[in-house]
Amino acid sequence: MTEIPEAFSFSHTKQPSGGVHDGVVTDVLCPFCGCLCDDIKVTVTAGTITGVENACTLGAQKFLADTGRLPxxxxxxxDGWHEISYDEAIEYCVEILKNANRPLLYGWSSSLTEAQAIGVHIAELIGGVIDSTSTVxxxxxxxxxxxxxxxxCTLGQVKNRADVIVYWGANPTDAHPRHMSRYSTYVDAYFMHNSFRDRKIIVVDVRRTATADIADEFLQITPGGDYALASALRAIVRGRDDVVPAEVSGISKVQMMQVAEMLKNAKFGAVFFGLGVAMTRGKYKNVRNAIELVDELNRFTKCTITAMRGHWNVYGSNEVFTWISGYPYGIDYSRGIAYYNPGETTSADLLARREVDAAVxxxxxxxxxxxxxxxxxxASIPTVLIDPYPSATTHLSTVQxxxxxNGIDAEPGTAYRMDGIPLQTRQVLPCTTHFTDYEIFSRIYARLKEEKGA
Ligand code: SF4
Incomplete structure (x- = not known):
């Protein structure tokens, strides 16, 4: 079993953290979506966030709407819900994990990489399954x-070089509101003179979205038509347009030929795809076909492809899990070694088969x-929810x-942007009442090691 350093010594009462004062904190990392915008300015007055600059409404809401947190x-x-101490809650968590035959540790995409690493060590120690939100x-x-x-490639490369951008099955205007203004459509580019006017935007989606409204080419495909469209574009790019019928997935051959020409003539193309590709009929085969389309385009020009990761540090969970176990999610340690088989060892499948007997x-x-x-x-097994806010999952849990x-009142740590770049969070508020997830998992791990004599 891999050892981790003892980074924290714990006290039973949370102590005030130092170095956080009233004023304007700059270069703050937004803790909401996979863009991890790192240019946020936060104004703190009398220990409360009173202003947020540069964030979109989703990010600003996360900083400002600090209501409803569980104290x-x-x-x-x-008899219902009762307040308990952190010590009691952690002991409960240790108890259910220690006694479970098939424990599940799920979530992790709002956690720092440091906490994710301890999660993998806990799963290894207890022979459990660890899985992140990637699974869904x-x-x-x-x-x-x-x-x-x-x-x-990095988003910095896209920003400075890409002259043709494709959003496929993704609607950044609503889901990643600053993606286009920081990395693609609207941002100045180091290697382009007039990037805003010169960039071409192609949108592929099943409905006209706000992103489609600003596209130079909008391909409104029939639902589930992604695989066929990618295949047709690959054939055209390869010079085999003779095998492509007059219409594929609702798109005319004329428009497909235009789009293929735009992509081939790009100096640097960047494809961003969302769950509209990865979670529709065909699933990973759609993504594979889109990657292979990008491979074909690289015979003519430079082209890259990037997933529009939604959950904040979900990329970090895949990185950390892979460093330690060799696998990115759905890792089962019940055999004493890491085993991974999506569809078998992933959370929804384990829960649907009613195999899990304790969950965190x-x-x-x-x-x-x-x-x-x-x-x-x-709801029928001991379930602990570790989350700042009550949610629908609270009602399924025995302890929260x-x-x-993280990124607001937790100590700084590391999170990964959607392009795989690790960034450091900042702490903008002092935290005197709550432990971080890193501290909680460090304590659970230390106690489980004691119990197991490890
Ligand atoms: S785009 Fe995402 S990371 Fe950037 S400010 Fe909005 S929610 Fe935060």
Whole structure:
């Protein structure tokens, strides 16, 4: 078993953290989506956030709407919910993990990489399964990358070089509101004279979105038509347009020929794809076909492809899990070694088969997003939710442990942007009441090691 350094010594009472004062904090990392915008300015007055500059409405809301946080850990019994201490909550967590035959540790995409690493060590120690929210978002994209590789680049390269941008099955205007203004459509480029006017935007989607409204070419495909369209574009790019019918997935051959020409003539093309590709019919095969289209384009020009990761540090979870176990998500340690088989060792499948007998859910709302059968099973077993806020998952849990919010009042740590760049968070508020998820998992790990004599 891999050892981790003892980075924290714990006291039973949370101590005020130093170095956080009233004033304007600059270069703050937004803790909301996978863009990880690192240019946020936060004004703190009398220990409260009173102003946020540069963030989109989603990011600003995360900083400003600091209401409804759970003040203390809570436990449910036959009389309802009761406040308990952090010590009691952590002991409960240790107890259920220690006694479980098939424990599940799920979520992790709102956690710092430092906490994610301890999660993997806990899973290894107890022979459990650790899985991240990738399992219900870009998991298929990772499977495709495992098959055919990933011709990717940093968002900085896209910003400074890309003259043709494709958003496929993604609507950044609503889901990643600053993606276009920081990295693609609207941003100045170092290697282009008039990037705003010269860039061409292609949008592929099943409906006209706000992003489609600003596109130079909008391909409105029939639902589930992504694989066929990618195949047709590959054939055209390869010079085999003779095998392409007059219409594919609702797109005319004329428009496909135009788009293929735009892509081939780009100086630098950048494809961004969302769950509209990865989670529609065809799933990872769609992504594989899109990657292979990018490969074909690289016979003519430079072209890259990047997944629009949604959850804040979901990329970090895949990185950290892979460093330690060799696998990106859905890792099962019940055999004493890391084993990975999406569809078998992933959370929704384990819960639907009612295999799990204790669960720890970390910064994720399973109750709002998983199938009903999974939620019903979670509600029937000891489940601990580790999350600053009450959510639908609270109602499925026996204990909830609130944490400091990473990127706001938690101590600084590391998170990964959607292009795989690790960035450092900042702490803008002092935290005197809540432990961070890193501290909580460090304590759980230390106690489990004691119990196991490890
Ligand atoms: S685009 Fe994402 S990371 Fe950037 S400010 Fe908005 S929510 Fe935050």
């Amino acid at each position: 203390k850990p809570i436990r449910r019994d036959e 978002c870009h998991g298929p994209s990772i499977l495709a990358i495992q098959e055919v590789g990933h011709p990717g 859910i970390v910064g994720s709302d399973v109750g709002a997003h998983f199938p009903r059968a999974c939620c019903e099973h979670l 442990i609130p944490t400091a919010v």
